[in-house]
Structure formats: C-alpha cells, structure tokens
Amino acid sequence: MPASPQGSPPSLSTPRPHIEVEGLELYYGSVPAVRGVNFNVMPGEQLTLLGPSGCGKTTTLRAVAGLEQPTAGEIRIDGLPVFSSARKINVRAEKRGLSMVFQSYAIWPHMTVFDNVAYGLQVRKVGGPEIKDKVDRALEMVQMREFGGRRASQLSGGQQQRVALARAFVFQPSVLLFDEPLSNLDAKLRADMRIELRDLQHRLGITSLYVTHDLEEALAMSDRIVVMRDGLVEQTGTPDEIYSLPHSEFVADFIGSANLIRGHHRPDLDCDGLTALETATGQLIYGMAYGRKAGPEMTVSVRTVHLRISQERPAGERNVWPVKIEKTVFQGDFSQIHLYWGDQRLVARCAAMEPIAAGRDVYMAVEPRRVVLLSPGNR
C-alpha cells in the first residue's frame, strides 16, 4: 500500500490514515531488525503485522509506540510526525497518546486490579469519582467487575489479560497497540479471546495495530494484514487477498499450506485468459496470472484445500490428472493426503473421509482460478 504523498491535501472522500509508517529502519548496531517498512493504518481498522519470529514485527510495533528508537524513517500519528529521522523529531512514548497491551500483560503486582486500570486516568489527573465510574465501566466491558479489589498477583493468566485490556482503553486512546497479547494463553482460551477482542475493538471504534505470529489469529481479527519477513514487508492486503492471491512463495507457504509448482511458460497453450505451465516432467497445469507478469520460468501456488481427490475421473478437460496415493494422515476435522503427481509430491487436504489405502490410484483435479501465479523473482 503506497503511503499517501506528503503534502497532499486530505480529501473528503478518502479519510486520512491514522498511523503512517514510512521507510522505517532499525538497526541494533550493525544488526538489522527492520530494513525498510512502509504501511498505513486507517482510522478504526485493525492492521496486523504477521510473520515468523525475528521478522521485525514486534520491533516495528515498539517503534510506533516509542519504546524503540528507529535508525531512519518517519512515523506519523494523525498526520503529526512522532518520529522523523530527517527532521530530528522523536516524541517520547508517554507523550504519543497511544496505548498498548503487552505480551506478558505487565500487570503491576503491587497494586489492586482497580488501581492497575485506574493508572492511566491518574496520570491524566482525572478526578476520583470520574475514575471510579470509568474503571468500573471498563472492567464491566471485560467482565472483570467483581475483581476490582483483588491483588493482581491473585489472577489467572486469562484474567490478567482482561485487566491489561481494560487498563489499555479506559482512558479512551485513539490507538491501541497489541504485542502478541494472546500468545501466552492456551488454545481454547485463545480462540475465545480472539472474538472478544475483535468485538471490543469494533464497539470502541479504536484503531489497532496488532502483532502476532499466529496465522489463524491474524486472519480472524484483521481488516488488513502486513506479512513481514527479515525486516521487510512481503505483502500487504486483506486476509482474503493474502490467502487467495499470495505474491511470493514465502507468503503462499506461510499463509495456509500451499503446494508450489515450478515450470516453464507455454504461451502457445494459453487460452481463455488462462496461463499454461509445463513442469520439467511434462505435466501441464492451467492457472491464472491475476495481473502478474509471466516470465519464461514460473511458479504457481495451489492451496492444499483446493486439490480435489476422487475415485472416478471428474468431468472437465483441464487440470485433471491420475495420481498415486502415498499416505493419508488423519487429522480429525480433515485428512491430509500425500500423493505423487508425476514425480512431484503434493499434499491435498480434504474433509474427513474414509482413509484411502496407500498405493491406490485416484484422480486429482483443481480449478484453474485456484492455481495462482506468483510474482517472478519472489522467493
């Protein structure tokens, strides 16, 4: 997503981005953590930074918060720069007017739950009765109202997390930063909290910048996702876009399981807007370019769930092949089928079905629109 050009007047139809990150670089000495990151967060949206550990997502978040000092770049909140290496601006974290939920919750053990939540209001010199009112309402929203008088050390992980959340929004910040807030919870709780957080965010209408390494979380909660790797942005887009139309092998593989097929372009066989790819062993597969340039050597990505396995040969001419089953792995809600396509191994994911014995011959088919061309040179 290109950043809005500096100096352009805000138009009435397109709202101004709430958070703008431009050319952000952060080096620890000579070790790069963030090597040039650009993105915007629109008011009210949740943008998630997603990527494997070490990709620089947390560092970027902390740089926006003001807890890390970037080496270069610019960060603007509501149009005002809070950091600019060119103009030598660096606003301290406590003055940026943001709010943050930490991975470890950071609940202060020497205060009660009430005092924890009230802290931000006390800093802003809010009066006693007003504090009580706001804190109660915030705790209500996270269903922790009865815990007001408890000491923080007596709470469970999930409870601490809610308190951390209440504390973060009680003083009505316009931006909330989340640093992997759910990663310390068990799977079931995580799944529930995901939904709660999303609802809360919508209700409050707060702009959120969210960091996680969990794919499901990102896909479920975000309005848009920024996929990061090695300090750089791989791809920015809505969850659907990222999922269905990955740019690169990395994104394709990271966001859901994908089969990557390499081959060379057969422009003579292109038709109906489809691109033809021939593998080294002569297999032919049709896919869609989606606006990407097709070079002589290409890679396409096929999601495992889009490969259909059947005993009988399905109707249709294109993208139907006989394949041999290598093994079936039962995974509860679905089964993972490993098969040989020519001499390449592919993985298909099907809804729970009777296991097929290894060595059996079956048919595999895939819709051409599900075969996505990846941008060239993107490995």
Place this chain on the structure above:
Amino acid sequence: MAELRHGNLTRRRMLKAGTGAIALPFLGIAAPNLLAQGVSKSPTNVLDFTTNADVAKAEQEGQLVFYCHENEAGTAGIMEGFNKDFPKIKTSYVRAQTGALYNKILSERAAGRFDVDVIQLSDIAPAFDFRRKGGYEHYVSPESSAYKKDHLSEPNGYFFWTGVDPAGIAYNSEKVAVSDAPKGWKDILDPRWKGKISCKISASGLQFVQWYTLRKIYGDGYWKEFAKLQPRAFDSRVQLFDRLSKGDDMITAIGEYPAYILFKSKGAKVEFVAPPDGLVSTPLVVGAVSRAPHPEASKLFVDWAMSKRGQAWYQSNPNLYYGSVRTDAPAMPTGVKLSDFKLLYPSDWDEYASQSATFLKEWNSMLGL
C-alpha cells in the same frame, strides 16, 4: 660512657641548626615574637598548681586534642587524669608510635591543617626538629622552676621532660632458667635466643636510643649480631610483655620497667634484668603546639603535666608508671626512685639526632622493609 648526661645544647647550636630548616609552609611564629610571648601574664592558681593560661578561656574552648606516642591505654590514661581535674574540657587523642606520629603531624601541617593542641614524643630528636620548624608554641610555664635546666628545652618554653622510660632486659621465667638468663646487654646476642627475642619498631624513640647508646658502647658489630637473631618487632611495650608473659617470646631486648611492673602485678611469670651498663632511657617530652585550635587549653595542659599533681598522675597510673624528673617528685609506686637507677642516655643529643636516618635505614632493613 654511661652517665646521666645532657648534651651541649647551646643556644648558638640551636640557631645554627635552625638556619638549615626545610622550606615548608609553616607560617609559624616570627622571630621577633619569640621573646615577647609567654611572660606577659602573671601566673594564677588553679587547683594546687600555677598556670599562665587563662583557665576560664580554656574551659570555654572546651576541648583538647592530644597527640601522643603512648599505647592506647596509656594515652587514655593521661587524658583521664587531665579530664578529671578539668571536666569541662573534653579530651580527644591520636596515638601512634613516635616516628609515625611525628610524620603525621608534619604532613598535616604541610597541607595546612592545624588541629593539634599538645604533642608528647618519646624521642628528643623529633622534638628538636619540631622546635626548629616552629612547631612548638613558646610558652614558659610557671611550673618550670621545679625542673632542672637539663630537663627543659633550650631556651625554656618549647618542651619539657614529662618523664623517663627506662628499659632493661626481661625474660619469661618459666621458659628461661635463672642460670641461662642474660645478665648484661652482651648476653642478649646469644644464638640461643634466635627467633625468640623481641624488640620495638623503628618508629620507637626508645629503640633509637638503645640502638645509639649500645652501638657507642659495643661498636658497630653489636646490632649486626642482633640482626642474626631474627627478632620480632612490635609497636608497644604492652605487646612485648603480652607475648613474653605467654611464652610466645622467651626474652625481650627492650623490656621497659613500667611494663614489667604492670605485668608482674597481673601475675605474669616475667623477670626483669637491670644490666650493669645501665638502663637505656629516653625522655618523654611534652610541648604545646603552635597554631593550636585551643591555645589556652593546651597551655593549661602543659602546666598541669609539669605540676606535682600531673607528675604524680603520670607516675602512679598503671598504664604509665613513668619516672618523674621533677626535682620534688616522690618515689614511684614500687618505692623506687628514678635516681636509684643507672640510666643510659646519649651524651651528645645533636650527634644522636643526626644519626636518625642511619638508624631508620638499618633497623627497617633488619625487619624486612
């Protein structure tokens, strides 16, 4: 020649020495004031002695800082005596063996600190030096009349002999049979004492006197022989006798009579030997210090120390047991008078003083540093 002697300290000699003074920033007493001071007031009576100090002012000053060579108990004892008579004057002291003590006061004065009222040294050589440097306040005590000229500074008013500390040989009577015991100074060189004989450290005034006088009598080889015995050196006579009484040492080459008395009274198995050549003795000199923070108190102390009262205290306090040189002094608690002893002093104090550097070098290298 072992006799009670005082060197030819003529005024001329003193002045000659004075011209060679080291250029230290002593803004001491300017020469013209030298004679003017001291005899300005008429003496007053306080308790049973006379003083030229302003007693009321001294009590107003309320403090006395005393630098002394004596061990802790002895110094505290002296202060106790003064404080008993003048309870309004709070006493405090610093004690260190003479050499270290003198060094301390010199470096303090060199740095511009003048915190000392009175100083007592166990060696007359640094007293001469201090006098030359203008360190002593010139104050003539009305009590001076009770002292022979030999026991006062020349000219009077800088320091005086507050007592004499005579030393002979002492041994542990359980470890040493009477037949083996040393009879004279030569006997301590017997190789049987190797590793079992003690002496004092180089900062001790008395040790310097012993070195000088025995060297004069027995020649340079005496102390070289002594060094072969690998003697152990200590700071105070109490330490020497402590070890002696427990048998950690068999004999001590410098057994001070006051300490012998003290330990004997505690039941220690020690015996004292007065060698026929005489008991090595050093004068213990007291003087008021110039630029004292409490000048009247310091003068008062000098008078007190010189008085019969003060001398009686010095003589009878078990931690001191000094021999008094006051002409009208009574006998020491043991019934002995100082004049009953044959005392060994340097005959030429000037020559003695000039040997200081040699002594220090020899003695320190004997002891390993």
Place this chain on the structure above:
Amino acid sequence: MGSWFSAQKVAGYGVAAIAAVLVLYPVYFLLQAAFDVGDPQIRPPTAYGLDNFSSLLQYPQIMLNTLMVSLAATVMALMFGSLMAWILTRTNVPGRRLFEQLMAVPYYLTPLLGALAWSLLGQPESGFINGIWRAFGGEGHLIDINTPYGIAWVMALFEGSVAFVMIAALMKSMDPSLEEASQVIGASRIRTIMQITLPLVTPGILGAAIFVFAEMLGSFAVALVLGLPTRYYVITTAIYQMIQQYPPKIQVAAAMGASLFAVMWAMLYAYRRVVMSGSYVTITGKAFRPRLLDVGRLRYVLLSICLLYLFVAVILPLGTLFFASLQKIAVVFPTAENFTLDNFRTAMAMNAVRSALSNSLLLAFGTATIGIVLMGLLAWLIYRSRLPGSGLIEYIVMFPQAVPRLVFAFGLMWAWVVFPIPIYATLWLLLIAYLTVFLPLGVRTIAGVILQIDKSLEECAQMCGASWAFRARTVTIPLLRPGLVAAWLLLFIASVRELGASILLMGPHSKVITPSIVESWFGTSSELTAALALIQTLVVALAIIVLVVVTRRVGALSVD
C-alpha cells in the same frame, strides 16, 4: 531529539558524574604518588619516573608471599565452598536452609575477629590448641597459625564465603534434567557426578576461582594480625607498614598499590571473559528446583561436616575470645585467680567502645541511606536507561573492585588532605570512602533487583502516559522496595565491618570499630582486645537484629 534537560538525563548524568569523581579522583592521586620520584615532602610532585616500580624488585619475597597465601586460601575456599554448596543445595541433609543462612555468619564476624581468635588458638607457644596438645603429651606445637598456611586457613574460613555463595548459586541454576537424563540411561550416581555435573559446573567454578583469588590478593586483616609478628608480609600489609613506619615510604607503597591494582584488574577482566555474561550481575533467569540427591545414611555424616564448619568458623572463635577476655593473662588451663572482669570494665571506659561504636553505627546508617539512593540511580542508569555512555559508567563503578580497600584509602588520603573543604580526618571523609569502595557491591546488588523486574512493567506505565518521575514513584520504586531494603542492610553491615579503608582515614574525632580493634591489638593486651571486640560485635549484632525486624515490616510485599 527529545528535550535536552529531561529529569531522566539530569539524574542520570548527575549521578554518573558523582561516581566518576568519587572513583577517579583518588586513583589519580594514587598513580601520581606512584610515579613521583621527587622529594616526597613536596607536593605537587617535582619529578616523575619509574624508579618506584623498579624498587619493587627489591621485595620479591613479599610478592611470593602474597601469591602463596592467596593461592592456598583460594584453593581452600573453593574446597570448602564447593563441598558446602554441594551438600546444601544438592543433597537432602536436614536443616539445609538454616545452614545456608548460617554460612554468612563468618563474614559478619569479620576476618579480623577470626584472625584474633585463631591467633589465640594457634600461636606456637601460647596457643590454646597447642596447649591442649602438649597436655595430651604432644611435643612442641600442633599448629602454627603464624605461617602462610595458617594465614591462608583463616582467610579461607572467613573471607571464603563468597566462594560458597557463587558456587551455590551456580548449582542452583543448573537444569536438573541434564543429570536426570544421565541417570535414566543407567549411569551410577558417581558417574553422573563425574561426567555430567562436574563438567557443567567447572566453568562457573573457574570463574569463581578467579574472582576469589582476586579478593584474596587484596586481603588485609588476617595478614595484619597473623603475619606482622613474624614479619611475614603480603602486599597489603607491606603497604600498610611502609605508610605507618618512620620514615614512611609513601612512593614505594603507592607503586606497590598500583601494581597490585593492575594485577587485580587483569584478574577481574579474565573473570568477566570466563563468565562471558559481560556483566557482574548474576542474572537469575529461570530458577530450577534441583532434584535433591538422597544420600541415605550419609546424611548424618554430611550434617556433622556442616556442624564442624560452623564450629570451626563461628563457635570456636567466639568462644575463644570470650574465654580469653575473662582472664588476666589468657592461657588454656587457667587457675581460679586468673579470672577477672577487669577487661570488660576497662573496655567499656575506652574511647574505642564509646565513640567508635556510636560513630560506626551513625556512619553505617548514613552510608546505607545515601548509598542506596546513589547506587540505585547508578544501577538504573547502567542497566535500564538507554542513555549513551552507560557502558563506560559501568566500568568506572566497578573500578573499586580491582583496588584493595587499603590502596584506595591511600589515594583518598592523599586526595582529600589538600581539598579546600576541611573534611580530612572527619566522619565525612569516611563516608565518602565507604560510598566509593562499596559502589561495586551496592550497584551489583541493586542491579540484580532491578533486572528481576520485567521491563514491560515500566514500559506499560510509559504507554499509560506517565512521565519518568511519575513512573519511578508509582511503579519502579514500589517494586524495588524489598530489594532496596535488603541492599540497605547489606550496605549497613559492610560499613560497620570495614577495615582497610578506615584504618588509614580515621582521625581523633572519627574513630570506628574495626580499626579500633586493630589499634587495641597492637597497643594493649590481647585479653583487653578480646573483650573490646566482643562488646562491639554484640552491640552491632543487636543493631542488625533490630534493623532486620524493622525492615521486614517495611519491605514486606506480596509480590509473586
């Protein structure tokens, strides 16, 4: 970038400047004296040169002595330390926690007291142990405490507890599953210990060895009491002797001190490399609960080893001092008339008891209170703030670790005697000296506390909008409080037992406890000294107990 005069920066750089002055000012004077080859009476120096250092070659015996004693003491300390650490952290000996606490008692008693007591016990002629030996028909003496091994023995007993602390911490932080993996495979206990435990522990023990050796090089009290009588000098006592004797050899002493400083610096550098953490703080990461070895019957043997250690290091010395203080002339088999209370009577009247005790307690209070503020700010500056230059400050603060207290005091004495403000020979000078020499101890302790606090607790307060001062007041300090209280106590105790620096800087109005005991030892009878030492120890112990009770209340906090 940000506001220049933020409170944070002022506090941080202000305190760093203070630390730099405290540490570097005396070191400068020490080095100046070491290189001064002109007339010692004239200051500032007239000529500089290396003569003082070359004259050190005249004293090879002293260097040898120092090495020998330090090496022996280190080996002994490591042996005791490792044995006791293993027993108390890895086996199921009863009373483990109590013993662990008690291991610190010899440190509190001070090596000086230990040396006094063992002198009474181990002198070849008059020593109690030798007296008993002879009573049982033995010839001559059983032990001679005035020998290098005697000195090393006492050093190890009383100064070696740091070895125990380090090795115990090491053993506690070992992951038990490493040993369990070996045992599951079928290796015997012995084999596990030899092939798994020992190799894992060895780097840490090596680090501890270097550290302890550096400490032993700078040891003073024991060599002073036990070595001086037989003219057995080590570097620290030689320096002391050269300063105290007449005429003093200030410049040579300074050169000796500077050399010792250089060696210790090198050792501590090596220590840091070995430990590889790059910091003096042993960061308590995950604390494992080590699986205890069931030693069965051996339990009682090990228990008796612990009791024996306690006996030798605490009960025997205290008992000896008490026994001696009640006698006129201390012997091992006294007659009825040898007993007296005179020593206690005299001691109570001595200045050393009256003014020294009150001075020490007052000074300790001041040092601890000012200390935790100063060192707290420094620890925060070095380990938490991201102000530039904090690495340099860490070096400066840890400087005094490499300098023996006595040598530091030498520089201090030289430095402050010419200072325009007359603090020389007052308690103020001692306060400054203590604050300086305790910097490594205090900063290290408080840093350990600070680092245990999750950074996110402070960052969250930041994100809630709190300024540095508000954060410090509402979050940082309340969380630090229990640790700060413990550090306060530590500084208090370190202050009352201090010897090396105090002995040179004491003045007539500023007498303090431990040096006054030394003065008494060299100037009065050993029985009186024993009485004096006991009175002072008792009073200090009472003061500490009161403080511990009080601070338990103040520091109590239900923090997980």
